[in-house]
Amino acid sequence: MIRRFALxxxxxxxxxxxxxxxxxxxxxxxxxxxxxxxxxxxxxxxGELVGDYGWRGDGWVWAQLNDDAYAEQPILEDxxxxxxxxxxxxxxxHGLAEELGPPGGYRRRGPVVAATGTWVYHDETRGGESYxxxxxxxxxxxxxxxxxxxxxxxxxxxTALLGAAAALWITRKRDEA
Amino acid sequence: MLIRPVRDDFVTIGxxxxxxxxxxxxxxxxxxxxxxxxxxxxxxxxxxMMAGIFAVVGVALSRNVRRxxxxxxxxxxxxxxxxWLVVPLIGSLPLAMSGHFGxxxxxxxxxxxxxxxxxxxxxxxxxxxxxxxxxWRHLLHFLGGQGIIIAALSLFAGGGAITLYLGEARDERILxxxxxxxxxxxxxxxxxxxxxxxxxxxxxWQHLGFGPARSFFxxxxxxxxxxxTGGFSPMSTSVGYYHSAVFEAFTAVLMVAGAMSFGVHxxxxxxxxxxxxxxxxxxxxISTFALTLVLTIIGLAVAGTYGSVFGLTRQGLFQVxxxxxxTGFATVPPVELAAWSGLAFGGxxxxxxxGGMGSSTAGGxxxxxxxxxxxxxxxxxxxxxxxEGAVVGRGYYQSGKRRLTTDIAQSVMxxxxxxxxLYLLGTGIALAYGVPLDxxxxxxxxxxxxxGLSVGVTDPSxxxxxxxxxxxxxxxxRLEFVxxxxxxxxxxxxxxxx
Numbered sequence: 001m002i003r004r005f006a007l008x009x010x011x012x013x014x015x016x017x018x019x020x021x022x023x024x025x026x027x028x029x030x031x032x033x034x035x036x037x038x039x040x041x042x043x044x045x046x047g048e049l050v051g052d053y054g055w056r057g058d059g060w061v062w063a064q065l066n067d068d069a070y071a072e073q074p075i076l077e078d079x080x081x082x083x084x085x086x087x088x089x090x091x092x093x094h095g096l097a098e099e100l101g102p103p104g105g106y107r108r109r110g111p112v113v114a115a116t117g118t119w120v121y122h123d124e125t126r127g128g129e130s131y132x133x134x135x136x137x138x139x140x141x142x143x144x145x146x147x148x149x150x151x152x153x154x155x156x157x158x159t160a161l162l163g164a165a166a167a168l169w170i171t172r173k174r175d176e177a
Numbered sequence: 178m179l180i181r182p183v184r185d186d187f188v189t190i191g192x193x194x195x196x197x198x199x200x201x202x203x204x205x206x207x208x209x210x211x212x213x214x215x216x217x218x219x220x221x222x223x224x225x226m227m228a229g230i231f232a233v234v235g236v237a238l239s240r241n242v243r244r245x246x247x248x249x250x251x252x253x254x255x256x257x258x259x260x261w262l263v264v265p266l267i268g269s270l271p272l273a274m275s276g277h278f279g280x281x282x283x284x285x286x287x288x289x290x291x292x293x294x295x296x297x298x299x300x301x302x303x304x305x306x307x308x309x310x311x312x313w314r315h316l317l318h319f320l321g322g323q324g325i326i327i328a329a330l331s332l333f334a335g336g337g338a339i340t341l342y343l344g345e346a347r348d349e350r351i352l353x354x355x356x357x358x359x360x361x362x363x364x365x366x367x368x369x370x371x372x373x374x375x376x377x378x379x380x381x382w383q384h385l386g387f388g389p390a391r392s393f394f395x396x397x398x399x400x401x402x403x404x405x406t407g408g409f410s411p412m413s414t415s416v417g418y419y420h421s422a423v424f425e426a427f428t429a430v431l432m433v434a435g436a437m438s439f440g441v442h443x444x445x446x447x448x449x450x451x452x453x454x455x456x457x458x459x460x461x462x463i464s465t466f467a468l469t470l471v472l473t474i475i476g477l478a479v480a481g482t483y484g485s486v487f488g489l490t491r492q493g494l495f496q497v498x499x500x501x502x503x504t505g506f507a508t509v510p511p512v513e514l515a516a517w518s519g520l521a522f523g524g525x526x527x528x529x530x531x532g533g534m535g536s537s538t539a540g541g542x543x544x545x546x547x548x549x550x551x552x553x554x555x556x557x558x559x560x561x562x563x564x565e566g567a568v569v570g571r572g573y574y575q576s577g578k579r580r581l582t583t584d585i586a587q588s589v590m591x592x593x594x595x596x597x598x599l600y601l602l603g604t605g606i607a608l609a610y611g612v613p614l615d616x617x618x619x620x621x622x623x624x625x626x627x628x629g630l631s632v633g634v635t636d637p638s639x640x641x642x643x644x645x646x647x648x649x650x651x652x653x654x655r656l657e658f659v660x661x662x663x664x665x666x667x668x669x670x671x672x673x674x675x
Contacts (some may be wrong), residue, residue: 034512040258051304054420068302127488129420
């Protein structure tokens with residue numbers, strides 16, 4: 001009986017320790033979203049800031065942090081397609097966002113950051129939103145512009161097609177006249 | 178005897194298809210200008226290709242016809258069915274060339290989803306997609322929601338216009354002529370466009386703290402997707418991206434406006450509010466919305482998903498409104514939505530299946546059909562309970578007093594049953610691939626009712642057969658079956674007729 005009790009205590013202690021470790025350390029956003037309720041307390045998310053910085057009047061800046069394959073290797077730099085984006089909202093004090101540079105988007109790789117803060121799941125004061133409230137932020141890789149080659153074949157081909165349509169239309173109008 | 182279509186039939190169909198393609202070619206000018214302005218050269222090339230193909234095909238199809246031929250019912254239906262197949266096919270070219278889709282079928286899926294105002298998406302790495310391509314995805318919502326055919330009708334009146342109008346699942350002629358009705362529909366859209374973009378843009382700029390240009394971009398995209406009950410969004414986290422109850426509230430206003438029939442818009446325009454509230458359709462949609470909202474909120478409360486009334490109300494209300502209006506915006510991630518179970522799941526699924534009002538941009542069975550079905554059942558029950566020979570009233574109010582005839586009751590029942598069959602089709606196919614029943618049903622209803630909410634089944638790695646099934650569901654659901662059956666009949670007559 002005592003052995004069984006000891007075993008149960010050992011297993012429980014291991015699970016609690018594991019959960020605590022998961023909550024305190026770096027967490028993948030995909031893992032976080034799969035069980036968002038489990039991560040309470042301080043977590044570190046690493047990923048690319050994309051979209052916009054929302055500079056609110058209350059002193060917070062909102063952004064989206066994407067922790068997916070595209071944050072590691074952009075498509076325009078031969079990154080492979082690997083499904084939809086995986087991201088979460090983060091908010092940070094104005095001071096943390098001032099030196100970040102533009103967020104990611106088309107032909108732009110946003111800054112990759114390690115954001116540490118409190119994971120707020122279903123914040124009742126904000127009507128059930130979930131987000132990371134950042135207290136410290138480290139830029140792992142600064143943002144940079146990307147380039148995409150224009151496809152001359154498409155540009156010329158498309159223009160030629162439009163020209164052909166115009167020629168056909170003019171011919172028809174002449175025939176009608 | 179089945180009569181095989183002759184050359185003249187094809188010429189007539191081709192002529193009107195050509196006109197519609199010409200309108201879409203003109204509409205393609207908008208993303209071309211956007212790409213030029215933003216110097217997005219790679220997308221620009223693909224837009225030029227698309228516009229060129231629409232223009233060449235459009236002009237070629239109507240080239241050898243001197244006078245617009247008379248369009249009969251079957252021709253009109255075939256034109257509509259083909260329009261809604263070929264426009265997304267050619268319209269998917271810029272998407273397919275973008276490098277953000279695994280294969281051309283995925284791009285076609287998104288173009289069909291855009292045009293049918295569904296909102297399910299297979300685009301990958303949306304957050305790095307070019308602005309002009311995002312604009313095109315959302316413009317497809319606008320073209321589809323307002324009706325490409327309506328656009329063509331606004332520009333070229335012609336014989337048989339009413340057939341095209343009805344084929345696009347619009348059965349309400351608001352003004353005496355179809356052309357004037359079509360122009361009214363576009364006027365409503367333009368007024369909402371200006372007001373919606375100004376209000377949302379101001380909120381994004383002043384409240385969310387975005388830059389002016391990005392505020393305009395977000396406002397325009399969310400307007401297209403909200404007012405046309407589409408559900409695409411410029412960012413992967415949908416409307417949850419904005420983290421703002423104010424932004425969500427104004428988006429909700431657009432969703433409500435989109436789910437209202439243009440007849441209701443006209444009545445409100447004329448100040449006839451009492452008539453709107455007396456209509457069976459309005460009463461039905463208010464009742465079903467309240468019912469599904471209560472179900473969902475009770476379900477969420479019982480499950481303890483949100484700990485406050487504010488959380489329950491904000492999240493429950495937005496999601497149910499999005500589902501019932503057929504929009505498909507979400508403020509919670511798909512994995513979280515998939516975890517909504519019990520009453521919350523039921524409320525959402527029912528809301529999606531029922532849909533908005535007829536002759537609106539929403540999909541689903543539609544409120545008037547639901548109202549008439551319930552009315553028919555009530556009449557049947559009364560007739561059983563009352564003594565033989567007792568007269569049971571069969572009247573209802575819908576823009577005037579009307580009588581619920583057996584023909585109307587039958588057609589309503591058939592359409593409702595077809596929707597149920599459509600929902601079951603996608604559910605069955607997904608089940609065959611091992612998707613759990615609740616998720617299979619949710620996603621299938623979402624596709625068939627042109628909603629766009631997802632619990633994660635729609636994914637670039639989904640089986641091809643399931644993907645094709647969802648494409649068919651989006652197409653059939655949007656056209657409300659009639660045009661689809663007409664096309665099938667036309668093809669059958671071509672193959673087997675004499």
